[in-house]
Amino acid sequence: MNEIVSQPQVKKRAPSQPPAAGRRGAREVLERLMHGLFFACGALAVAFVLFISVYLILSGLPAIREIGLWDFLSGREWAPTHQTEPRFGILPFILTSVYGTAGAVAIGVPVGFFTAMFLSKLAPKGVAEVIRTAVDLLAGIPSVVYGLIGMTVLVPAVRTAFGLASGATLLAAVVVLSVMILPSIISVAETALNAVPKEYEEASLALGATRTETWFRVSAPAASSGVATAVVLGIGRAMGEAMAIMMVAGNVANMPGLFRSVRFLTTAIASEMSYAAVGSLQRNALYSIALVLFLFIMLINVILNGFLKKKKEGGRT
Amino acid sequence: MTERTDRGLSPRRKLYDRTLRVLLWGAAGLTCALLAGLVGVILVRGLPHVTWEMLTSEESVLKGVIGILPNIISTLALVAGTLVIVLPLGVCAAIYLTEYARNRRLVELIEFATETLTGIPSILFGLVGMLFFTQLLGWKSSLRAGVMTLVIMILPTIVRTTQESLKTVPQSYREAALGLGSGKWHMVRTAVLPSAVDGIVTGCILAVGRIVGESAALLYTAGSASVLIGSVGQLLPAAGGNPLVALFLWLKKLYTTGGGSLTVALYMYSMERGKLEVGFAIAAILMLITLLINLLAKTVGKKLRRE
Numbered sequence: 001m002n003e004i005v006s007q008p009q010v011k012k013r014a015p016s017q018p019p020a021a022g023r024r025g026a027r028e029v030l031e032r033l034m035h036g037l038f039f040a041c042g043a044l045a046v047a048f049v050l051f052i053s054v055y056l057i058l059s060g061l062p063a064i065r066e067i068g069l070w071d072f073l074s075g076r077e078w079a080p081t082h083q084t085e086p087r088f089g090i091l092p093f094i095l096t097s098v099y100g101t102a103g104a105v106a107i108g109v110p111v112g113f114f115t116a117m118f119l120s121k122l123a124p125k126g127v128a129e130v131i132r133t134a135v136d137l138l139a140g141i142p143s144v145v146y147g148l149i150g151m152t153v154l155v156p157a158v159r160t161a162f163g164l165a166s167g168a169t170l171l172a173a174v175v176v177l178s179v180m181i182l183p184s185i186i187s188v189a190e191t192a193l194n195a196v197p198k199e200y201e202e203a204s205l206a207l208g209a210t211r212t213e214t215w216f217r218v219s220a221p222a223a224s225s226g227v228a229t230a231v232v233l234g235i236g237r238a239m240g241e242a243m244a245i246m247m248v249a250g251n252v253a254n255m256p257g258l259f260r261s262v263r264f265l266t267t268a269i270a271s272e273m274s275y276a277a278v279g280s281l282q283r284n285a286l287y288s289i290a291l292v293l294f295l296f297i298m299l300i301n302v303i304l305n306g307f308l309k310k311k312k313e314g315g316r317t
Numbered sequence: 318m319t320e321r322t323d324r325g326l327s328p329r330r331k332l333y334d335r336t337l338r339v340l341l342w343g344a345a346g347l348t349c350a351l352l353a354g355l356v357g358v359i360l361v362r363g364l365p366h367v368t369w370e371m372l373t374s375e376e377s378v379l380k381g382v383i384g385i386l387p388n389i390i391s392t393l394a395l396v397a398g399t400l401v402i403v404l405p406l407g408v409c410a411a412i413y414l415t416e417y418a419r420n421r422r423l424v425e426l427i428e429f430a431t432e433t434l435t436g437i438p439s440i441l442f443g444l445v446g447m448l449f450f451t452q453l454l455g456w457k458s459s460l461r462a463g464v465m466t467l468v469i470m471i472l473p474t475i476v477r478t479t480q481e482s483l484k485t486v487p488q489s490y491r492e493a494a495l496g497l498g499s500g501k502w503h504m505v506r507t508a509v510l511p512s513a514v515d516g517i518v519t520g521c522i523l524a525v526g527r528i529v530g531e532s533a534a535l536l537y538t539a540g541s542a543s544v545l546i547g548s549v550g551q552l553l554p555a556a557g558g559n560p561l562v563a564l565f566l567w568l569k570k571l572y573t574t575g576g577g578s579l580t581v582a583l584y585m586y587s588m589e590r591g592k593l594e595v596g597f598a599i600a601a602i603l604m605l606i607t608l609l610i611n612l613l614a615k616t617v618g619k620k621l622r623r624e
Contacts, residue, residue: 027500034502038417041409045476046430048469052437055445114344122341131345133611134352140607141355142530144580145600148587149355152362179351186348210330212337240438242533243580247588266440266533273444273537278452290444294437301436305429
């Protein structure tokens with residue numbers, strides 16, 4: 001069997017075999033060249049991250065220096081275009097982003113985790129395949145499309161359900177975000193649950209535990225680091241989403257409240273960028289907001305990496 | 318089967334079992350219902366507004382025509398331009414990581430960098446792209462600024478998927494090639510890359526999906542204009558009748574002019590201008606593209622697994 005497979009390969013490769021003698025020098029040069037090229041491309045990813053970090057820090061610092069770090073972070077009022085007394089406090093944005101993300105995680109994680117558990121343990125093969133396709137599709141829908149649906153279906157629904165003047169609220173944004181983070185939570189959590197050794201579950205069943213008890217008291221704890229990864233991933237997604245929530249959150253710089261129009265860190269950047277004059281303090285302050293958002297995301301990334309590393313080490317021992 | 322496991326259980330455990338089973342089915346049902354609802358609403362409200370005229374013309378207030386052809390062209394140009402640049406870069410980076418790199422520290426650093434790039438929100442890419450490409454380099458809002466921003470954003474996707482598929486190439490292929498006296502690059506080119514093509518193709522499909530769906534990174538780099546730039550034929554006189562030169566001039570014009578992608582157009586029509594029916598029509602088109610991309614990725618993925 002092996003011979004049959006390998007023989008045609010030998011034949012195929014023979015003509016393109018580089019001649020060994022004579023051109024060894026040229027071949028060496030080519031090898032070196034390609035090695036250098038591949039290395040350069042690999043280094044590019046590092047260069048990009050450095051580039052983005054340095055750029056965000058350099059452009060974000062001037063406004064923070066001018067406004068004062070504490071005033072900037074803890075100021076409750078954002079009125080950059082005020083004639084006499086412009087205010088640059090981004091506490092409303094920070095809190096909105098934190099609350100919005102927390103809300104999205106509070107809804108998205110349970111639904112996502114249960115769906116993942118269903119896919120991994122309970123679902124008949126055909127059903128699981130259908131749901132997996134659905135989840136992949138949910139992940140692929142552009143965020144503006146989520147925004148459009150939120151704007152035309154969810155926002156009016158929130159308005160009538162709670163008798164508000166406008167349905168464009170933090171609540172609507174939370175719901176949209178929780179749907180948007182669902183796919184990544186499901187797929188990561190399912191992978192983690194699938195990776196639980198069969199022996200754990202069999203041992204538990206043999207001891208007389210029911211299937212559900214086994215899934216939730218044996219499999220779930222065994223997959224906890226994977227599920228935690230899914231949660232952190234969801235947090236990162238929710239924190240960084242801009243366009244969809246721009247369309248449903250009302251976009252007013254209020255302190256967060258479930259039934260208030262609010263502005264997130266991301267939407268604060270996106271919404272004023274089009275008209276803030278280049279070089280003005282308002283525009284520089286937008287760069288500073290970006291820097292704050294970037295630091296949040298980096299923090300989440302570090303946590304995520306910690307989880308991934310722990311999982312790797314756990315797998316090795 | 319439930320009867321068998323239920324027998325002899327205390328009422329408390331029976332309740333636990335029942336509740337959790339209901340919750341499991343409920344969560345899965347909810348996920349499916351969400352998707353069905355989303356797709357249903359978009360297609361029902363969007364498809365009736367998708368007309369041939371809309372797909373093949375540009376918007377004209379005078380004629381009262383709404384057309385998204387410029388946005389379709391911009392989207393295609395963004396996809397093509399980004400892939401042409403990011404594909405070689407990403408594949409080479411993945412080759413370095415799996416085939417060449419000896420230093421574990423370095424590999425970890427590069428992988429950390431790609432992980433980090435994946436986590437950065439697209440609005441931040443858009444901001445840096447705007448600061449660097451449109452302002453510092455003076456490119457203005459143009460498709461090339463959009464393309465370069467997307468390149469930075471998409472690179473990790475290509476690196477990761479290529480890496481995954483390179484890892485599945487059996488070690489024996491490499492040993493065979495090296496054993497026959499081939500050099501490292503020759504081995505990569507003839508033995509490793511051909512067996513990893515499927516994975517690279519999957520990466521491309523995923524990347525296309527991300528580019529088509531991207532909006533925040535494009536709004537302030539590629540802009541939101543929807544104006545046709547004219548055909549290649551119109552540039553023939555300027556090119557001295559040489560069609561290749563004319564094509565080159567056309568491409569140059571295409572990438573130096575700003576243009577809103579379909580997603581940006583959706584945002585503009587439904588948020589800034591309140592034309593929801595156009596927004597829904599574009600959403601329906603985007604939805605169909607997403608379906609197509611998912612289908613493609615699945616077929617290619619299945620083929621990969623079979624081999």
